[in-house]
Amino acid sequence: MPLYAISRDAPVRVLFVEDSAEDAELIQMQLEDAHLRAEYLCVDDAAGLRAALDSFVPDIVLSDLSMPGFSGHDALAIVRAHSPMLPFIFVSGTMGEEVAVAALREGANDYILKHSSARLPVAVDRALREARIEAERQRVEAELMRSQRLESMSLLAAGLSHDLRNILQPLLIVPDLIAQRSDDPRLHQLAAVVAECGRRGHEMAESMLSFVRGSRRASERFRAADLFHAVQLLLKGSMPAGVRLDVRLPDPELSLDANYTELQQCLLNLSLNAIQAMPSGGQLELAAEAADGGVRLEVSDTGKGMDEQILRQLFTPFFTTKADGTGLGLVSCKRIVAGMGGRMEVSSQPGQGTRFVLWLPLLAEEADEGLPAVVAGHGQRILLVFHEAARQSLIGNALASQGYVPDRAGDGAAALRRWAESGAPDLVIVDSGIAMFPAAALLSTMHESGYAGPAIVIEDRETPFDPAQVPASMPLHRLQQPVDMHRLFEVVAQVLAVPA
Structure with a gap:
């Protein structure tokens, strides 16, 4: 029975x-007696050592x-x-105290004398255990750094997304107004x-948030x-x-x-x-097939x-091999594909090129619902409650061009004051983020205080709206950002056509 078992x-x-x-062989027998399950390799020169470090990939070196x-x-x-x-670990026949101290200073984990090697299994077990602990510490530290980086990216993406959506809002509203005013x-x-x-720009702004949140973006069917x-x-x-670009698409209608x-x-x-x-x-x-x-x-x-080392870090945030790279492109790609329910794989060999494979599932087609035609307004008063002045102005001008009379408020308290001063509106359109x-x-x-008309909530993804908090007897419709003006005109005409 060995004195120490690993x-x-x-x-x-x-x-x-x-x-x-x-x-x-004697050292190997001693480790086997300590029940160490291991593979062994022996080298005796610098070239053999370098080759073994790359091909054998040892967990411990005994020299x-x-x-x-x-x-x-x-x-x-x-x-x-x-x-x-x-x-x-040094395992030597002779080693003076000064040599042993120098070896530890150079980075050795321990030293064992061959003529008194009973301590060898203990030293090997401790060295392996400490290596595992250090590897786990580095893994946790790297994960913490990654988490902190993603948190910073989340704050940056939220700010940029907010500003970009405000800038792009006129591109979503004005074209509808232009088209309605000209033949x-x-x-x-x-x-x-x-x-x-x-619309594409707005979706790209939204994708900055989905990048860090992993949220599922709306899908559409299109040809490859x-x-x-x-x-x-x-x-x-x-x-x-x-560089020559080839497209391989066996089914053009895929x-x-x-x-x-x-x-x-x-x-x-x-x-x-x-x-x-x-x-x-x-x-x-570029290739695509079912x-x-x-x-x-x-x-x-x-x-x-x-090589394998680069492939292992390929999807690590901020890792890049390019002098001017950000290290976010491939991370973003993988998040995009995963958010669509798919998967992304990569294979590569030095000098032989690289292949990225993206697999995406097919979704069941949904039937389009018929919507009523747009009907012009006849002076109905609509109370607009938006916390962003630019969005409120654009939607107010759009509704005014359709024959409605917009009444504007910047928050809930201002909306209640406008109601007290001007009476009940025919319709309330409110931003979920006020x-x-x-x-x-x-x-x-408003409903409890006597308002009996309908309401439309423009719901932002950052501030979701809970309809359960509104009385069920209140006619309520919900629209998502970005606002499609044609759809908004249709819903406004629809709810105002129903007697209060």
Whole structure:
């Protein structure tokens, strides 16, 4: 029965740096007697040690101090340069006190004399255990740093998203007004282009929040061919002369369900990375086909590829191999794909190129619901309660152009004052993000105080509205940001057509 037993379930890899095969065998027998489950390898020179560190990947190194043409001090220097935290123990026939102290200062974990090696299993177990503890500490520390970075990104994304949506709001409202005021088909076409740009821009602003929240963005059905065509157009100005773009699409009518803007952003990011990986030219390929009940998209290149170390860190926030990179592009892509219910995989070899595979599920098609036609207003008074003056002004002007009379308030308290001064409106449109009486509290107070008309809540994703807090007898409709003005006009006409 051994005096000390090493308790480990998983096998470890032990590397001997030893010129005596007999001594290495004796040490191995001693560790096996202590019930260490291990694989063993013995080297006796610098070249063999370097090769073993890369191919054998040891969990611990046991090294002799003096060997012909090679020393334990040299071995320790090589190991520390390769793996600073790898446990290293000197096992030597002779070692004076000064030599032992110097070895510990150089980074050795311990030293054992061969003629009194009973302490060896204890030293090996302690070194392995301390290495595991240190690895876990570094993992937790890295996870904490990652969490702090994502928290900072969340604050930044929230601020930028808020400002960008305010700037883009006119692009969502004005085109509808222009189209309704003109019969010129060219003007209608320009208005449609502006509205589409506004919608895509608004979705990109929202995607900054979904990046850190992992929230699911609305999906739409579109053809893969149309998506690839848009990516080709966006890449046209970035494509070097030596890079050839090929599109492989066996089924030109293949469709997929996803957020078009986010997926376009993802494919564009991957394609630009591929182009940068081919400074001397090569082939970039976009491919799509039905697979596993969904759609598989591929972006591949014939560039310089990546090694295992880079692949392991590829989706770590802020990790980048480019001097001007942010380290967020691939993280964003993976979040986008995961948010759509899909998965993203990568394979690469140095000198052999890289392939990204995105798999997305198909969703059941939903039937479109018929909506009543837009009806112009006849002077009905609408109380608008918005905390953002720009959004309130735009929606107020739009409703005025339809024949309604807007009455504006910046918060819940101001809305109650306007009601007391001017009487009950025909309709209340309230932003879910107002202060000084939240939307639900404002509507409940008005209803309890005698307001019998309908209400429309413009609901922001950041400030969701709970309809359960409003009396069930109050006619209530909810619309999501960004506001589609045509849809808003239809709902306003619909609720005002119903007698209070």
